[in-house]
Amino acid sequence: MRSKFGMVVGAAMALVLAAGCSSSSDDSSKSAKDGGGSSATSGSPVDVGAPLPAEVKSKGKLTVGVKCDYPPFGYIDESSKNAGFEIDIAHQMAAYAFGDPDALTLTCVTGSNRVSFLASKRIDLIEATMNYTAERAKTIDFSTPYFDSGVKLLVPKDSPISSFEGLAGKTVISISGATASLWLTQCMKDVKQTLFTETSQALTALNQKRGVAFAQDDTLLLDLAAKNSGLKVVGDAKADSPWGMGVRKGDAEMLAWVNGALAHMQQADFFWTDFRKTVTDPSVQQQFAKYLPRPGKKLTYPTGSTLQC
Known part of the structure; x- marks a missing residue:
């Protein structure tokens, strides 16, 4: 029987496959949760230990680049609204910044355009299932990590791979632009890649046998397999690295505020509390528990290149 996690993913992916990924969303209907699990309401901004940059404060809202085809982290739900674990984090950050969880614009990004959106100031920060790599850290500054994952393979059940x-x-x-593609380019030069910008496109291509496998973060692949009995996940995790938010290179003020907000959430146990609301199957929750920062337990980035072969 499919897990509740798989059911969440299945419903969301069905929407993605049917309608495609929204290009952007100004979502004013979702409510963030605080560390205790209640809905955040409009009020005063929260002191996270560093001031919000004046440029962002003057706009009266955060503009965040998020995934819209990556359930349960960031996707478009049945009511055409942004939903998911990372979306809840974004709303909580807006509550910290402005005292209002809906003081937020969510812009859909992909692995190939998220850094350019940040550099051109279309967004204030990236929160889009982005693994830390030393190579990416040359062009953007990473926040402290808030999740962890590695790269595996999704293949048909009868595949010899x-x-x-x-x-x-x-x-x-x-x-x-995803970590999986970067790792394959560096470490398996005799592999030909068929590249897409959206998960729905890649999944369709796999079902059409346009490649022998779909390489991507294990967190997504495990759940695609859970909803599709004809697929399985194989391979040892490669390029294992935590996820971080990205801010423009050298923007020390924004980085300090983002890190302060994440530390505030960690201390309140927001990540674990909200993840359990997003993913309701207890057995799946325990599998992912080690991937989340909690009070007294932080994630750290690896030293050196994360794309080691």
Whole structure:
């Protein structure tokens, strides 16, 4: 029987496949949750230990780049609203910044355009399932991490592929700009990649056998497999690295505020509390518990290159 986690993903992915990913969303209907689990209401901004940059404060809202095709972290729900674990975090940050969880504009981004959106100031920060890599850290500044994952493979149930070694000389489906694609480019140069910008496109391509596997973060692949009995996840995790938010390079003021907000959430146990509301299956919750920062337990980035072969 499908897990509740898989059911959440299945419903969301069905919407993505049917309608495609929204280009942007100004979502004013969602409410953030505080660390105790109650809905945040309009009130005073929260002191997170660092001031909100004047440029952001003057706009009266945060503009955040998020995923819109990556359930349960960021996706478009049945009512055409942004939903998911990362979306709840964004609303909580707006509550900290302005005393209003809806003082927020959510802009859909992909692996290939999220950094350019940040650099061009279309968004204030990236919160889009972005693994830390030393290479990315040359162009943006990463916040402290708030989740963790690695790269694995999604293949048909009857596939002979059981590891990354089995990809030699074959075509693999991946997402442009994603960690999986970067790792394959650096570490498996004889693999041909068929690149897409959206998860729905990649999943369709896999079902059409346009590649022998779909390489992506294990957090997404495990749940795609949970909703599709014809698929399975294989391979040891590669490029294992936590996720962080991205701010413009050298923007020390914004980075300090974001890190302060994340530390405030960690101390309130917001991440674990909200994740359990997003993912209601207790067995799945326990599998992912180690991937979340909690009071007295933080995640850290690896030293050196995360794309080691």
